[in-house]
Amino acid sequence: MSATTYPNYSPGLEGVIAGITKISQITSATSSLIYRGINVHELAEHGTFEETAFLLIHGHLPTAAELEHFNKMLVEERNIPYSILDCLKLLPHKMHPMDALRAAYAMLPAYDPDYHADPTDHAANVRKATRIIAKASTIVTAAWRIHHGQEPIAPDPHLRTAANFLYMLNGEKPDEFTEKVMDASLILYAEHTYNASTFACRVTVATLSDIYSGIVSGIGTLKGPLHGGANEEAMRMLLDIGSPDKAEAWTRDALTNKKKIMGFGHREYKNGDSRAFYLTKVAKEIGVRKGNTTWGAIADTMEGIMLKEKGLYPNVDFPAAYAYYLLDIPIDLYTPIFVIARTAGWCAHAIEQLDGNRLIRPTCVYEGPTDVAWTPVALR
Numbered sequence: 001m002s003a004t005t006y007p008n009y010s011p012g013l014e015g016v017i018a019g020i021t022k023i024s025q026i027t028s029a030t031s032s033l034i035y036r037g038i039n040v041h042e043l044a045e046h047g048t049f050e051e052t053a054f055l056l057i058h059g060h061l062p063t064a065a066e067l068e069h070f071n072k073m074l075v076e077e078r079n080i081p082y083s084i085l086d087c088l089k090l091l092p093h094k095m096h097p098m099d100a101l102r103a104a105y106a107m108l109p110a111y112d113p114d115y116h117a118d119p120t121d122h123a124a125n126v127r128k129a130t131r132i133i134a135k136a137s138t139i140v141t142a143a144w145r146i147h148h149g150q151e152p153i154a155p156d157p158h159l160r161t162a163a164n165f166l167y168m169l170n171g172e173k174p175d176e177f178t179e180k181v182m183d184a185s186l187i188l189y190a191e192h193t194y195n196a197s198t199f200a201c202r203v204t205v206a207t208l209s210d211i212y213s214g215i216v217s218g219i220g221t222l223k224g225p226l227h228g229g230a231n232e233e234a235m236r237m238l239l240d241i242g243s244p245d246k247a248e249a250w251t252r253d254a255l256t257n258k259k260k261i262m263g264f265g266h267r268e269y270k271n272g273d274s275r276a277f278y279l280t281k282v283a284k285e286i287g288v289r290k291g292n293t294t295w296g297a298i299a300d301t302m303e304g305i306m307l308k309e310k311g312l313y314p315n316v317d318f319p320a321a322y323a324y325y326l327l328d329i330p331i332d333l334y335t336p337i338f339v340i341a342r343t344a345g346w347c348a349h350a351i352e353q354l355d356g357n358r359l360i361r362p363t364c365v366y367e368g369p370t371d372v373a374w375t376p377v378a379l380r
């Protein structure tokens, strides 16, 4: 039976309203994205990741005093327990950092001072959210360094999230421009309505499980190449193409062979991804500053063909891929960086879900056989 036979059924839940939120809004017609009413371009241009995380979780931009307090709490909560570091050391070195991240967040709740708080306790959930956001960069960089035979670098209390991430990765404090690029990318990745990982997070916490379980669901869901994993795949694709003169043939060949081209298309944006417009500008500027415009030139060719042939625009993962590459960030860390940012959105959604909770339990249509008789094992 075809999918259209059933009223109210939409494969992949496309177009289905699965909840009401006050956290963010995508407007496809204008390719715009707002967090709590504020355009993300404004936040990326003028704000910081910390202000954005506060905005998402608390619902308003922080005052100077609130921001100072929030920054202090993030700094205080950055360390991860030694036993978790020890566990990371035991994990196979071939493990992708997304799997290490998921494992670390699965272990963290028992170390949280609010472990025994009621799952709907708003104040405790806000405190947990701050701890969850604070620890993400530390876990990512520690796991990366351990698996590359290096000692983790302790967080620097004088650096904000973006700069501290880069510092804990390679021991060098970034220059102002690099920090700004990193910060803007975290802001743009921080939240995106009812995407797959956020929905998974909300489904998990809606059972009155805890926020950490929601984060674990979110990480597992984000990992896939149709979602967050696309930024890593997009860079591998760009490297495979190699030079601007090969971009057209490569893209046309991929389209002829009905290959999905990573970093293009979006379920919600049909006129282009708001975040990609901003990040493309930034990624190209890094290329110019670094004297490497190869990736921007390949991107231009691919974007032209994809728009003409398929009506598809790049999504945020496309410019993020070559922006991070130009900043010398290892490819396997692109999706974990997405996690560092998205912990803010996931936590905001988990809190919103638990503040007015209703179990999320859709229904389905059964199309299998009925009236099948039991057959004893010896007769099967």
Ligand SMILES: CC(C)(COP(=O)(O)OP(=O)(O)OC[C@H]1O[C@@H](n2cnc3c(N)ncnc32)[C@H](O)[C@@H]1OP(=O)(O)O)[C@@H](O)C(=O)NCCC(=O)NCCS
Pocket (backbone or CB within 6 Å): 012, 225, 226, 227, 228, 230, 259, 260, 261, 262, 263, 264, 265, 266, 267, 268, 310, 312, 315, 316, 317
């Ligand atoms: C994001 C994505 C999953 C959205 O998918 P969707 O809304 O379910 O759209 P569909 O996969 O049904 O695609 C609709 C059509 O566009 C095509 N299409 C969509 N994205 C495409 C892409 N990246 N490359 C090539 N064709 C693509 C599909 O093949 C399909 O064409 P058809 O109608 O001729 O069969 C999809 O665009 C995709 O897989 N993109 C690549 C992965 C990616 O970048 N993910 C990050 C998202 S932020």
